[in-house]
């Protein structure tokens with residue numbers, strides 16, 4: 001799994017970058033790979049409302065003279081997207097606004113191509129106006145059918161000069177919690193999107209933790225919903241073989257497999 005983070009500040013390695021890095025650190029600790037793309041010194045022009053993206057349907061913006069399509073490719077490849085912006089006159093930075101408008105219209109014209117990716121806003125501010133920036137970025141995530149995790153406070157850090165946010169203890173804690181929650185949500189989505197891979201991983205952990213465990217079937221400890229999901233996952237991935245095996249020759253093994261997995265996850 002991967003998260004791409006954009007720092008929309010005109011200042012490289014400033015406060016927005018510092019806050020984003022606090023989120024990325026937690027994601028990395030959870031085994032999620034990350035990339036930080038700093039937009040300082042680069043110019044992404046605004047949307048020209050040509051609506052060519054609706055005609056072309058190629059998941060790219062028709063304006064090709066800047067790096068916007070590279071940003072879109074990174075967003076498409078990632079499972080999670082962080083948009084970080086400083087507060088400029090109570091609003092997002094110019095580059096973040098361009099990224100929102102152009103990638104947003106391309107997403108809309110290409111079958112909601114960001115749907116169910118996980119999104120998080122990160123905002124640096126000296127004093128006031130950050131909540132508007134936070135809302136603007138979240139509007140982008142929500143209209144694109146993305147999933148947005150929360151934190152212990154709104155994702156805002158206080159500081160004027162580069163590095164100042166490091167002194168905002170609560171701001172940094174908010175980012176760390178955001179990183180943990182983002183990782184948690186991403187893993188849950190991964191489980192649903194690629195259930196069989198997750199199930200295999202889960203089973204691997206079962207066997208390591210409990211060597212020789214018979215994995216008794218214990219219906220009362222496992223929700224019907226979870227049983228149904230594992231059943232569906234196995235049926236989808238192994239198709240007729242699983243169905244035949246489960247109904248004729250190998251029914252007991254299937255039950256043991258399902259039970260082992262179900263008993264050792266927190267998905268009940």
Ligand SMILES: Cc1cc2nc3c(=O)[nH]c(=O)nc-3n(C[C@H](O)[C@H](O)[C@H](O)COP(=O)(O)O)c2cc1C
Pocket residue numbers: 009010011013014015016017086087088089090091124125126127128129158159160161162
């Ligand atoms: C053009 C401009 C407008 C700004 N407007 C605001 C503002 O509305 N409210 C505020 O509290 N700080 C404002 N600031 C201060 C920045 O939000 C603050 O310094 C922030 O930490 C910058 O993040 P950075 O280090 O990532 O660039 C403004 C700064 C600039 C350059």
